[in-house]
Amino acid sequence: MSIVKQSVSKLSELPNLQDNLSTPQLVERALSRKEGVLSSMGAIKSTTGKYTGRSPKDRFIVKDEVSENLVEWGKINKPIEEKYFLSLLEKVVNYLEKKDEIFSLNGDAGADKSYQLPIKVYNEYAWQNLFAKQMFIRPTEEELETHEPEFTVISAPSYKADPKVDGINSEAFVLISFKHRIVLIGGTEYAGEIKKSIFSTMNFLLPQKDVLSMHCSANVGENDDVALFFGLSGTGKTTLSADSDRKLIGDDEHGWSPNGVFNIEGGCYAKCINLSQEKEPEIYNAIRFGAVLENVILDEDSRIPDFDDTSLTENTRVAYPIEHIENIKEPSMAGHPKTIVFLTADASGVLPPISRLTKEQAMYHFLSGYTSKLAGTERGITEPQATFSACFGEPFLPLAPAQYAEMLGEKIDKHDAKVFLVNTGWTGGKYGVGERMNLPYTRAMVRAAIRGELNDVTTVKDGIFGLEIPTHITDVPDDVLIPRNTWENKDAYDKTAKELAVKFHENFKKFSHVSDEITNAGPLYRAK
Numbered sequence: 001m002s003i004v005k006q007s008v009s010k011l012s013e014l015p016n017l018q019d020n021l022s023t024p025q026l027v028e029r030a031l032s033r034k035e036g037v038l039s040s041m042g043a044i045k046s047t048t049g050k051y052t053g054r055s056p057k058d059r060f061i062v063k064d065e066v067s068e069n070l071v072e073w074g075k076i077n078k079p080i081e082e083k084y085f086l087s088l089l090e091k092v093v094n095y096l097e098k099k100d101e102i103f104s105l106n107g108d109a110g111a112d113k114s115y116q117l118p119i120k121v122y123n124e125y126a127w128q129n130l131f132a133k134q135m136f137i138r139p140t141e142e143e144l145e146t147h148e149p150e151f152t153v154i155s156a157p158s159y160k161a162d163p164k165v166d167g168i169n170s171e172a173f174v175l176i177s178f179k180h181r182i183v184l185i186g187g188t189e190y191a192g193e194i195k196k197s198i199f200s201t202m203n204f205l206l207p208q209k210d211v212l213s214m215h216c217s218a219n220v221g222e223n224d225d226v227a228l229f230f231g232l233s234g235t236g237k238t239t240l241s242a243d244s245d246r247k248l249i250g251d252d253e254h255g256w257s258p259n260g261v262f263n264i265e266g267g268c269y270a271k272c273i274n275l276s277q278e279k280e281p282e283i284y285n286a287i288r289f290g291a292v293l294e295n296v297i298l299d300e301d302s303r304i305p306d307f308d309d310t311s312l313t314e315n316t317r318v319a320y321p322i323e324h325i326e327n328i329k330e331p332s333m334a335g336h337p338k339t340i341v342f343l344t345a346d347a348s349g350v351l352p353p354i355s356r357l358t359k360e361q362a363m364y365h366f367l368s369g370y371t372s373k374l375a376g377t378e379r380g381i382t383e384p385q386a387t388f389s390a391c392f393g394e395p396f397l398p399l400a401p402a403q404y405a406e407m408l409g410e411k412i413d414k415h416d417a418k419v420f421l422v423n424t425g426w427t428g429g430k431y432g433v434g435e436r437m438n439l440p441y442t443r444a445m446v447r448a449a450i451r452g453e454l455n456d457v458t459t460v461k462d463g464i465f466g467l468e469i470p471t472h473i474t475d476v477p478d479d480v481l482i483p484r485n486t487w488e489n490k491d492a493y494d495k496t497a498k499e500l501a502v503k504f505h506e507n508f509k510k511f512s513h514v515s516d517e518i519t520n521a522g523p524l525y526r527a528k
Contacts, residue, residue, distance in 0.1 A: 003086050004180045007093040008152055011122050012353050018126075022291045026103070027135065029126035038305045043318065045129045045296055048189040052295050052313035054196060055172050055188055056395055062177040070204070072400040083174050084167035084392035089184055095159045096124060103129035105138030106147045109198050111332040112140045113257060115211055115500035118200060120149035121194065131191040131292045134321045136198070137266035148286060151181045151201060159187040178204055180396075188219040190317070191294060195269060196396055199253050202264055202396040202455045211419040212256040212407040215393025216262070218249040220334040227259055227450045228254070230392040231343030231413065232371045233315075236424040238270040239439070240343070240446055242282035247329040250322065256337070256411060263332030268325065272296050272316040275307040279439055286324035293318050298423035303497050336415040340449045342392065346385035347372030349426035349434045350483055351495040353476075355467035356444040356454060360521035362419035364392060367405050367511055368522075372425060384431050386500070387505040397441060400499055400515065420449045421467065442474040464497045501525040 004439065011017070021029065027044055030036050038048035041109050061071055063079035071077050086448050096102050102124045109182045110116040123129040132153070139147050146335030159172040174197055183197040199215075206213040217232040217237040226249070229237045240250040251265030251270065270283045272293070277284040287293070287305075290348075294317040297309035307316065322328055339509065344351060357365065369392045372384035390401035397404060424442055428434035448470075459468040460482070472478055487493035501523035508522055 003090060004182065007138065008182070010093055011096065011104075011154070013058045013101065014097060015080070015135045016099060016101045016102050021103065021129070023130065023525055025131065026130040027127050028290070030130060031101070032396070033126060035125050036231065037298065038303065039293060039305055041305065042474060043287050043291035043293050044127060044130070045293040045298055045305070046128055047295050047312065048191070051172060051188040051190040053190060053315045054192055055174070055190070058168050058188070059174040060168065060176070061398060062175060062179065064179045064454045066179040067398075069071070073399045075176070076394055077398055080167055080175060082177075082179075085177055085180075085184065086175065088161060088166055088175065088186070089154075089182065091153060091158045092159055092184060092186055094152060096122070096156055099124060102141060105129060105133050106139055106144055106149060106268070107132065107141060108261060109136060109202055109264050110255060111137060111264070112255065112259060113199075115206060115209060115257060115262070117151055117200065117205065118147055118149045119151045121153045122155065124158060125189075126175040127141050127292060128155060128157070128191050128194065131319050132194055134221060134290065135195050135265055135267040135269060138321070151182040151183070151198070151494065153185070153194055153197065155185040155194055157186065159186040161187055169221065174199060184366050189263055191292070192269065192317070195265070199264065200396045200398060202253070202255070203396055204477055207403060207407065208400060210258065212404060212411060213264070214254045215255060215396060217253070218254050218261050218334070218337070219243055219246040220249055220329055221246050221450070224335045225450065226334045226337040227339040227340070227341065228261070228337045229341045229343055230366070232369070232373065232389055232392055234271060235343035235345045235371055236442070237343060237404045238268060238283065239280055239339075240443065242329070243443075243447075243448075244282065244327060247327050248322065248325050249329045249332050249334055250377070257303045260333060260335040261337060263322070267321045269317060269319050272305075272307050272318050273310065273314050282325055282327070283318070286320045287318050288324065291320035293323065305440050310395050316448070326408075336411070338415070338419050341415050341446060342366065342419065343422050344371045345384070346370075346423045346425035346501050347386065347431040348496050349428065349430040349487070350493060350500055351421070351423040352462060352467055352469045352483055353423050353427065353437055353442065353480060354449065354454075354473070355421045355462070355469050356459060357419040357421055358521065359409070361467070362412060363405060363409050363518045364521040365421055366408055367401060367514070367518075368507060369394060370504065372465070373432070402511070418449070418452075418455060420454070422446060427480065427483065430490070434486070436495070441459055441476045441480060445473055448473050464494075464501055464523060466522075498525050500528075503528050
């Protein structure tokens with residue numbers, strides 16, 4: 001028997017293994033083990049130590065005969081030799097063997113059973129097992145009887161690696177082996193690594209089955225009018241897809257197959273920063289028993305959450321099963337999208353709050369994946385930074401971005417989807433001067449786009465970015481729609497906008513293989 005099979009077999013047979021516990025049982029275990037406390041809202045709250053966001057520098061893919069010629073190797077997908085993976089796997093399993101108890105569950109990734117990936121998750125902590133239980137699709141009791149996992153996740157946060165010995169960068173590690181079909185996590189308590197490692201796995205597997213995997217949220221109206229919301233963390237995917245007038249398909253990860261769109265997950269992982277019942281009632285009301293709060297500050301006596309407190313991190317989170325949202329699509333599948341929204345949180349405050357894109361502009365902005373990376377989503381990010389993340393999800397894409405972009409372009413053409421760029425970032429000035437875009441205005445713009453109200457309206461072309469901006473949208477002040485009008489200092493706007501345009505062009509140089517039509521669909525302004 002191979003080292004891998006021995007290790008996985010050893011885990012599954014441990015006498016200290018607590019397998020497929022119910023939500024109440026996991027809450028009880030987490031509380032009795034002092035892994036967290038119960039909040040006034042009924043959700044358990046845990047903290048994740050110094051790792052309050054993903055650690056991209058500590059994520060590696062095992063380079064072997066399965067991955068070598070398919071993975072786009074580089075700064076995002078860093079290779080690690082198989083020998084280091086096998087060594088760490090054995091060390092982690094031996095470490096978990098000595099624990100009083102560990103926790104496991106069976107789950108699935110992918111609501112469409114034609115493309116579903118059955119998984120097994122092993123956790124050192126009960127609260128992280130609860131997190132995984134709520135984030136992945138939960139098999140029925142009948143399905144559990146014949147459930148055969150095809151991928152395994154092993155998470156041991158308190159196991160610290162030795163970079164000098166283990167071939168990695170720090171004590172923390174997230175290793176993905178497509179050959180051995182295992183994700184190995186250690187040294188970090190941030191539960192998001194569990195979720196995103198499986199997303200990366202699906203981004204490797206699904207395109208090989210003619211399915212576009214997407215970092216987006218999705219919802220659907222009464223007439224099967226599906227809308228997709230692409231964007232990096234903090235741009236508003238979860239918030240804008242949770243719409244009382246539409247059914248939620250999912251808030252973060254989806255596949256687009258020949259059958260239509262399906263949710264990869266069984267839960268939602270929403271940001272809690274400045275959360276309020278008034279502005280985001282669907283998310284706020286989903287925080288109840290069974291949900292997991294991450295790094296949210298509670299009042300010591302009342303245990304009431306303070307969602308405005310960022311003393312631990314701005315990346316405060318809540319994980320809950322999708323059933324905690326009242327208005328959901330069951331099962332989490334629908335038809336082909338009619339509207340696609342690219343979300344960006346532009347900290348420079350110069351992009352329009354909404355603009356209509358041509359097919360070529362859509363491909364340009366999808367490949368660019370521009371946003372301002374918000375504080376807390378990754379270690380070391382303390383204020384917004386301009387970033388370009390191909391396909392609005394490059395950190396999770398094992399394959400070349402062009403492969404995903406080509407698939408999206410084909411689907412936009414085939415299904416005549418309308419595409420919009422929406423700025424949920426700053427208006428009236430850049431970060432520190434202006435203010436964040438008013439959420440009710442953004443909701444009104446997005447709803448107008450989904451209803452088809454912006455397909456044939458009067459627009460003006462932005463002179464710097466070449467974007468078509470609607471001149472009027474119901475329930476939105478006209479001045480808000482033209483970003484230059486919101487700046488007191490027009491010269492400062494022009495200077496800042498041109499600086500961002502140059503950044504777009506510089507970034508796009510790496511896509512030298514794309515057509516001239518797509519390359520020329522970027523900003524009109526070019527530095528002399």
